[in-house]
Amino acid sequence: QDGSATAVPSDGVEYLVSTSVGGQSLNLDFDTGSADLWVFSSELPSSDLSGHSYYTSSDSSTFQSLSGYTWDISYADGSGASGNVGTDTVVIGGTTVEGQAVELAEKVSSTFVSDAADGLVGLAFSSINTVSPTPQSTFFENAQSSLDSPLFAAYLPNNADGAYDFGYTDDSKYSGDITYTDVDSSNGFWEYPSTSYKVGSTTHSQSGYTGISDTGTTLILMGDSAVTAYYDQVSGSSYDSSQGGYVFDCSADLPTLSISIGGNYATIPASLLNFGTASGSSCFGSLQSVGSGTQNIYGDVFFNAFYGVFDASGPSFGFATV
Numbered sequence: 626q627d628g629s630a631t632a633v634p635s636d637g638v639e640y641l642v643s644t645s646v647g648g649q650s651l652n653l654d655f656d657t658g659s660a661d662l663w664v665f666s667s668e669l670p671s672s673d674l675s676g677h678s679y680y681t682s683s684d685s686s687t688f689q690s691l692s693g694y695t696w697d698i699s700y701a702d703g704s705g706a707s708g709n710v711g712t713d714t715v716v717i718g719g720t721t722v723e724g725q726a727v728e729l730a731e732k733v734s735s736t737f738v739s740d741a742a743d744g745l746v747g748l749a750f751s752s753i754n755t756v757s758p759t760p761q762s763t764f765f766e767n768a769q770s771s772l773d774s775p776l777f778a779a780y781l782p783n784n785a786d787g788a789y790d791f792g793y794t795d796d797s798k799y800s801g802d803i804t805y806t807d808v809d810s811s812n813g814f815w816e817y818p819s820t821s822y823k824v825g826s827t828t829h830s831q832s833g834y835t836g837i838s839d840t841g842t843t844l845i846l847m848g849d850s851a852v853t854a855y856y857d858q859v860s861g862s863s864y865d866s867s868q869g870g871y872v873f874d875c876s877a878d879l880p881t882l883s884i885s886i887g888g889n890y891a892t893i894p895a896s897l898l899n900f901g902t903a904s905g906s907s908c909f910g911s912l913q914s915v916g917s918g919t920q921n922i923y924g925d926v927f928f929n930a931f932y933g934v935f936d937a938s939g940p941s942f943g944f945a946t947v
């Protein structure tokens with residue numbers, strides 16, 4: 626059954642979706658960069674639960690334990706979580722999945738305790754689901770047969786309520802055409818070639834690079850050569866280790882950044898490349914370094930500018946101007 630769920634921006638760093646798990650309402654971070662659906666649970670130390678809604682399996686009449694199953698996930702930012710597993714009915718917007726694997730947290734890293742999300746809904750490919758001994762399917766994979774089309778779309782406008790649409794694309798949320806590219810899911814991500822970029826109107830190549838569409842990452846993270854090429858065009862910009870990234874004067878004149886999605890460019894407007902005040906009159910850049918490797922991570926700042934379509938047939942990824 627197709628449906629749409631509202632995504633609410635939280636602290637400017639993520640979008641949360643109110644989700645029913647066994648009849649219990651939680652605010653979850655929809656994450657196309659991972660494939661585990663995990664929730665804050667009554668099994669956590671009570672000190673970790675302050676400020677969070679959490680799931681209590683014994684309060685759900687539809688919970689079934691998966692005896693002996695465990696999960697343990699690590700994220701690129703160094704955070705992580707682990708626990709045990711059961712199944713329950715999960716409702717997102719108008720889409721219901723019965724028997725969804727729900728990963729109950731027994732441990733979460735400190736960043737999650739202080740973060741607003743009550744857990745994550747992984748929407749990448751279940752080949753990277755961490756449940757042992759048997760990896761579990763994602764909510765989207767389980768819902769697919771009940772959808773008109775095997776796709777979901779992310780609408781995450783800047784500083785405004787957005788939505789995740791399941792089973793259809795909503796042409797009231799974008800303008801122009803949706804441009805698609807083939808996805809290589811062999812690493813478990815919505816990943817595609819991203820071998821060039823433009824700083825303003827100047828084209829640069831980054832051969833061998835790919836991009837990953839990751840709604841669970843806030844910023845645009847690219848290789849150091851791209852980050853350097855960009856900030857070389859922002860006079861007065863510098864890497865500020867105390868802020869953990871590149872900063873510039875808030876009045877700085879920023880160039881646009883165009884990233885290649887397969888063979889097509891998506892141009893991020895300059896306004897979105899100023900992430901906001903770091904301290905005093907210095908502002909933090911929305912483009913930061915991904916560190917080593919050749920996988921760029923295109924996070925929420927990308928989705929602030931583009932409606933993103935994740936289509937399992939293919940699979941393919943599409944984008945259209947918001």
Ligand SMILES: CC[C@H](C)[C@H](NC(=O)[C@H](C)NC(=O)[C@@H](CCSC)NC[C@@H](N)Cc1ccccc1)C(=O)O
Pocket residue numbers: 654656657658659660698699700701702703704753837839840841842920922
């Ligand atoms: C260090 C861990 C590496 C990156 C790898 N893990 C991953 O790739 C995991 C699945 N995905 C992630 O760490 C990243 C994508 C990395 S692309 C290589 N996405 C999920 C992340 N945004 C979830 C999150 C949301 C809110 C707060 C924090 C974290 C692994 O387990 O090997």
